[in-house]
Amino acid sequence: MRAANRGDTAAYHRLLMAITPVLRKVVRARGAALGPEGCEDVLQDVLLAIHGKRHTWHEDAPLRPWLYAIARHKVVDAFRARGRRIEMSIDDFAEGLVAAEGPDPTEGRDMEKVLGKLDPRAAEIVRAFGLNGETTAETAARLDMSEGAVRVALHRALKTIVRLRERMIE
Amino acid sequence: MKTEELISALAADTIPQQPVTRQLGQAMLLASAASGTVFALFWGARPDIWAALGSLAVLKTLVPLILMGLSVAFALALAHPGVRHARRGIALGALIALAALGFLAAFGREGVAGLASALNSPSLITCLVSIPVLAAPVLAAMFWGLSSGAALRPRLTGAAAGLAAGGIAAAIYSIYCDKDMALFVLPAYSAAIGSVMLAGALLGPRLLKW
Numbered sequence: 001m002r003a004a005n006r007g008d009t010a011a012y013h014r015l016l017m018a019i020t021p022v023l024r025k026v027v028r029a030r031g032a033a034l035g036p037e038g039c040e041d042v043l044q045d046v047l048l049a050i051h052g053k054r055h056t057w058h059e060d061a062p063l064r065p066w067l068y069a070i071a072r073h074k075v076v077d078a079f080r081a082r083g084r085r086i087e088m089s090i091d092d093f094a095e096g097l098v099a100a101e102g103p104d105p106t107e108g109r110d111m112e113k114v115l116g117k118l119d120p121r122a123a124e125i126v127r128a129f130g131l132n133g134e135t136t137a138e139t140a141a142r143l144d145m146s147e148g149a150v151r152v153a154l155h156r157a158l159k160t161i162v163r164l165r166e167r168m169i170e
Numbered sequence: 171m172k173t174e175e176l177i178s179a180l181a182a183d184t185i186p187q188q189p190v191t192r193q194l195g196q197a198m199l200l201a202s203a204a205s206g207t208v209f210a211l212f213w214g215a216r217p218d219i220w221a222a223l224g225s226l227a228v229l230k231t232l233v234p235l236i237l238m239g240l241s242v243a244f245a246l247a248l249a250h251p252g253v254r255h256a257r258r259g260i261a262l263g264a265l266i267a268l269a270a271l272g273f274l275a276a277f278g279r280e281g282v283a284g285l286a287s288a289l290n291s292p293s294l295i296t297c298l299v300s301i302p303v304l305a306a307p308v309l310a311a312m313f314w315g316l317s318s319g320a321a322l323r324p325r326l327t328g329a330a331a332g333l334a335a336g337g338i339a340a341a342i343y344s345i346y347c348d349k350d351m352a353l354f355v356l357p358a359y360s361a362a363i364g365s366v367m368l369a370g371a372l373l374g375p376r377l378l379k380w
Contacts, residue, residue: 004181005186007184007186009181009182009184010181012180012181012184013177013178013181016177016180016181017174017177020173020177024173040173043173044171044173044176047173047176047177047180048176048180049320049380051180051183052187052380053251053319053320053380054187055186055187055188055189055190055318056190056249056250056251056319056320057250057251057252058250058252058253061252061253062252065251065252066251066252069251069252069320069322070251070320073251073320073322107171107172108171108172108173108176111171111176112171115171126179127171127175127179129175129178129179129181129182130171130172130174130175130176130178130179135182136182151183151184151185152185154179154182154183155183155185158179158180158183166379166380
């Protein structure tokens with residue numbers, strides 16, 4: 001995390017990959033009723049929160065209590081909001097039935113809806129890193145932008161995503 | 171989108187975030203300057219300000235400033251998960267208890283009649299209105315700074331933000347206020363700061379959500 005806060009992408013990626021299975025277990029244990037997809041949405045909320053609040057961790061403090069506090073807050077929050085939404089919406093149920101044909105259990109649903117609301121270029125950049133595993137330089141070359149502009153656009157897009165997701169589960 | 175893909179996108183975002191403390195500090199400085207300017211324009215210092223600052227009346231300025239410092243420290247701890255905030259909360263509570271003791275001592279000496287005559291003055295309304303007005307920009311700055319943090323207890327954090335804003339506003343207002351009796355200052359300032367704290371506690375859950 002220390003390296004991540006200094007901009008070491010590879011170290012940060014390793015850290016997120018390492019904590020994700022643990023977080024997934026916690027979310028699934030608490031939210032069996034949401035189904036695997038709903039749980040994955042909550043997990044993605046937690047990851048976005050960890051990313052968005054990473055500057056509130058003090059480098060000399062142990063990482064685990066901080067991570068745990070962020071995750072617990074987000075899990076409680078998400079289940080409270082989603083519990084309400086699921087009771088009200090029949091669409092979710094229908095979607096769940098369709099998806100029961102064998103969905104990828106690490107695929108979230110909310111993220112697609114949010115990306116759809118983002119402006120196309122921003123969504124494109126987020127996808128470029130995620131789906132295609134591009135580096136900043138590759139994305140910049142393909143979209144004819146400077147690397148700095150890609151970095152700023154990604155940063156802003158992720159912030160917008162957090163805001164949109166919050167509004168969505170309210 | 172798959173979680174692994176999201177992780178790749180997150181890891182690629184290397185733009186560092188500004189520390190909450192710095193963001194809060196900058197906003198507070200700006201807001202305090204704004205409140206100070208408004209104060210200088212519409213209130214102004216009492217004529218005998220230098221004599222007052224040399225007497226025991228300096229406590230009217232000093233104690234709210236200490237309150238502000240302790241509240242900011244407490245709010246900052248609350249906005250950083252994993253940072254222990256109990257000790258800072260106790261320090262803040264001790265200051266409030268000390269002020270309450272001071273009031274009780276003065277009240278015991280002069281009784282209800284003393285309190286009534288001290289509070290029976292137009293200065294009371296001026297005080298109760300001025301401090302919240304001067305506190306408003308600072309409270310906004312506190313919330314703006316703290317919202318980039320991760321408050322796990324938004325109501326308490328909002329209350330601490332209100333105390334800090336009320337404290338600095340009271341310190342500014344004390345330059346104008348020429349009532350120095352403990353039986354006026356303690357209840358009037360406390361009520362004014364308390365109302366700002368209440369506003370902070372009410373706004374906290376809405377403004378510090380994340």
